[in-house]
Amino acid sequence: MKEVYDFLKSCQTYYLATVEGDEPKVRPFGTVDIFEDKLYIQTGKVKEVSKQMQANPKIEICAFGGGEWIRIAATAIRDERIEAKQHMLDEYPGLKDRYKVDDDNTEVLYLKDAVATFYSFTTEPRVTKF
Structure with missing residues (x-):
């Protein structure tokens, strides 16, 4: 992890890819945090992405850098605890002007049953699960 x-x-x-009905939805994200040995992401409950993850928590994440890319398939689980939200906001202080731990909007989600596959053009794919 x-x-x-x-x-x-x-x-x-x-x-981050989600689905709405039978349509895929993809958007850029930037928040990632490790808290209590779980990988977390963050968004706002008022956003469509939040509603999509609550309706169908199966997500996929994709990123590219340094000649490699990763795909992560997981289930996104909402964590309502103040401590989890605070940890994320402490890692990303720039978010504190838009999000508060007790604002009923800040949402942190951890990735459950995640399967991450690393790819490159020069090596075989490598899988890790957490």
């Missing part, structure tokens, strides 16, 4: 975290951090931007 730490290797996945490090890769996403180094890329700075990754792309």
Whole structure:
């Protein structure tokens, strides 16, 4: 999991895919955090992406950097605890002007049953699960 975290951090931007009905939806994200040995992402509950993940929590993340790319398939699980939200906001202080731990909008989700596959043009794919 730490290797996945490090890769996403180094890329700075990754792309999160959800579904709405039978239509795929993809958008750029940048938040990633490790809290209590789980990999977390962050968004706002008022956003469509949040509603999509609550309706169908199966997601996929993709990122590219340094000649490699990663695809992560997982289930996104909402964590309502203040501690989890605070940890994320402490890691991304720039978000504190838009999000607060108790604002009923800040949403942090951890990745459950994640399967991350690292790819490159020069090596065989490598899979890690967490």
